Amino acid sequence: MMRAHPDFAERTIPTHLALGRFRLRILTIADLAEDYDAVVESAADLKGVFEDGSWPEGLTREEDLVDLGWHQKEFALNRSFAWIIADPETDAYLGCAYVFPPHHADNPAEGWFWFRTSVRRGVDEAGFRQAFETWLHGPVWPNYRFRILSPS
Numbered sequence: 638m639m640r641a642h643p644d645f646a647e648r649t650i651p652t653h654l655a656l657g658r659f660r661l662r663i664l665t666i667a668d669l670a671e672d673y674d675a676v677v678e679s680a681a682d683l684k685g686v687f688e689d690g691s692w693p694e695g696l697t698r699e700e701d702l703v704d705l706g707w708h709q710k711e712f713a714l715n716r717s718f719a720w721i722i723a724d725p726e727t728d729a730y731l732g733c734a735y736v737f738p739p740h741h742a743d744n745p746a747e748g749w750f751w752f753r754t755s756v757r758r759g760v761d762e763a764g765f766r767q768a769f770e771t772w773l774h775g776p777v778w779p780n781y782r783f784r785i786l787s788p789s
Contacts, residue, residue, distance in 0.1 A: 641716060644781075645716075648779075650715060656772055658764060663721075664712075666709055669705060672701060675753040686749075708735075720733065720734045722752065732750060732751045745781070747783070747786060750787050766785065
């Protein structure tokens with residue numbers, strides 16, 4: 638049986654929150670259509686960003702559904718966390734943000750984010766990064782050192 642990350646067994650991580658001029662909401666299987674479109678549109682920006690250097694090359698809807706189910710289950714178990722970055726006015730899918738706690742105490746946690754290609758020029762990425770970093774150094778995250786990563 639999978640268990641919560643030890644640092645989060647007794648913590649509640651928000652599924653929805655305001656973050657500067659953006660909103661985060663948990664990434665779930667219900668977001669398949671939006672997520673798949675955003676990932677495919679942004680494949681050139683995302684390729685090689687995550688550990689598997691070829692993702693999302695050749696990604697199918699079914700594979701994306703599996704990925705979303707994994708993110709949703711991991712969040713429910715307090716093991717890792719994934720959110721959609723949404724426009725506060727329209728709730729439009731702008732990108733994604735993730736938090737991966739460290740597997741070893743000596744390693745930093747990782748905070749990842751990306752914006753879909755079609756919105757990158759019109760979105761305040763620096764403002765999001767600053768708000769995300771500020772939040773990651775707040776009381777929700779237990780004395781972690783964070784490494785913040787993004788494709789840009």
